[in-house]
Amino acid sequence: MAFRAASLARSLTGQFSRTHRHLPLRAFSRSSIIHDNLVSDAVQTGEASPPKKRTRTKKIKVEEVKPIDDAAAGVVQTGDQNEVTPPQEESPTKAAAAPIDDLVAQAVQIDNHLAEKPIAPGRGRKKVEPEEIEEGTVELPPLSEWSRYFPSSFAVKTRASIMNQEHAKKVAEAFVPAGSKGKVIVEAFPGPGVLTRALLNLPKSRIKKIIVLEDEERYLSYLRPLEAFDPRVTVLPLSGFLWDTYEEISVKGLLSDITKEDWSIEHPRLQFISHIPSKVHGEQLVSQFFRSIPDQQWFFKFGRVPFSLIMTESxxxxxSAPLGGSARCKLSVIAEATSHFDYAIDPSCLKPYKQNFHPAHMPSPPEFVAINVMPLLEQWIEKGLLDEWDYCLRRLFVQKAQPLKKCIPQLAPGALSVLNKIADTNLPLEERVARRQAPRKMTPREWRNLVNAFVEWPFKPADLSIDFNMITTKQSNRLE
Known part of the structure; x- marks a missing residue:
């Protein structure tokens, strides 16, 4: 409609000079249009001579003039002096031009993008600050208002938390199923706490205590009231990404009633639950969980503690990448060598993203899955050999699709002798690794055979944090 109005204005008005037609509409301002009107009036009254016809187009300098009201009052600048004329009655022609002048001004305003843009639905609404939330509020705000109560910010831009209450109930039931008794749950990255509330709504005999780890103030406003509502809840304003947070849990004595169980049994009481942030930080965190199992660090100092995660599908x-898969990587090998894992619920229950997770308008939102993880009874990675596994995996996955006979030199100069030892046909089949085997197709058993041979090799690098063909030292990211 604005385009039609602008076209009509350009076709009807005769006030633009020939020079103006060579300039884009964006060059015009309200003052230039007024100036043309003044010049036209002066010509009609004989106070100025009509402009001569020009053969060449020259640039016009647009000067500021007084408002049209002053010109109507009789002040017209001609030459080097101001001549005051008595006010005259507005002619019918000039009065008729006023609506056209308005259309022209409107067209210029639209073309110069001066008109206000309409506010999209849901935008422009006032954000709710944490201090504005009513103290002791246990109920979450309506989902339609979540963008106001929990606006996106840099601190949580890679975090998604489940908001679909019905599906959160299914996840809670799958994480802490029937038969569980007296569980102590440590929950990290809960967001506003939809999953936390679903866990609390399970039969009370299943869960004795929930320790909630959250450092985002907007989320804490809806988590802290749960402490007063249910004595089983303890909320700590700490990040689940920091190792010091878990030390703080022990210092506060929140796990004083947890006993160390023999590795031969699944720990019946302690369990870890978390939403995993997307992007690289989430993968680093998950990697640390699996890497803590062989040496029985972190919560695994209490035994074979299960953990349940909501992570991106990627x-x-x-x-879970299978042997030979294109996604097979160092993380895949460590996970398979330390744990058994599977879907907690059908992954389709958590799709699509916008109907199940907050923030609903995350750009390029990923899909999420819920999984349960249990450490293996028999670990493929022996205690104290995690650094050797790290080194061999890191070096050999550089050429993960190549056969070992081609990529084994990546370990160190002369490492072909390591392969000769484990490829000996006189060895039992379970202790042998084929020369043609590619790193991405190797089973945990084959990785164990290779790493053990590397450990016994007298010429292995003394410092595994230094790559033999690199000058700089690579610092280990492992959290001790």
Whole structure:
């Protein structure tokens, strides 16, 4: 409609000079249109001579003039002096031009993008600050208002939390199923706490205590009231990404009633639950969980503690990548060598993203899955050999599709002798690794055979944090 109005204005008005036609509409301002009107009036009254016909187009300098009201009052600048004329009655022709002048001004305003843009639905609404939330509020705000109560920010831009209450109930039931008794749950990255509330709504005999780890103030406003509502809840304003947070849990004595169980049994009481942030930080965190199992660090100092995660589908594909798959990586091998894992619920229950997770308008939102993880009874990675596994995996996955006979030199100069030892046909089949085997097709058993031979090799690098063909030292990211 604005385009039609602008076209009509350009076709009807005769006030633009020939020079103006060679300039884009964007060059015109309201003052230039007024100036043309003044010149036209002066010509009609004989106070100025009509402009001569020009053969060449020259640039016009647009000067500021007084408003049209002053010109109507009789002040017209001609030459070097101001001549005051008595006010005259507005002619019918000039009065008729006023609506056209308005249309022209409107067209210029639209073309110069001066008109206000309409506010999209949901935008422009006032954000709710944490201090504005009514103290002791246990109920979450309506989903339609979540963008106001929990606006996106840099601190949580890679975090998604489940908001579909019905599906959160299914996840809670799958994480802490029937038969569980007196569980102590440590929950990290809960967001506003939809899953936390679903866990609390399970039969009370299943869960004795929930320790919630969250450092985002907007989320804490809806988590802290749960402490007063249910004595089983303890909320700590700490990040689940920091190792010091888990030390703080022990210092506060929140796990004083947890006993260390023999590795031969699944720990019946302690369990870890978390939403995993997307992007690289989430993968680093999951990697640390699996890497803590062989040496029984972190919560695994209490025994074979199960943990349940909500992670992106792409991260799950890397964790669970099969032998020979294109997604097979170092994380895949460590996970398979330390744990058994599977879907907690049908992954279709958590799709699509916008109907199940907050923030609903995340750009290029990933899909999420819920999984349960249990450490293996028999670990493929022996205690104290995690650094050797790290080194061999890191070096050989550089050429993960190549046969070992071609990529084994990546370990160190002369490492072909390591392969000769484990490829000996006189060895039992379970202790042998084929020369043609590619790193991405190797089983945990074959990786164990290779790493053990590397450990016994007298010429292995003394410092595994230094690559033999690199000058700089690579610092280990492992959290001790």
């Amino acid at each position: 991260l799950w594909e890397r964790v």
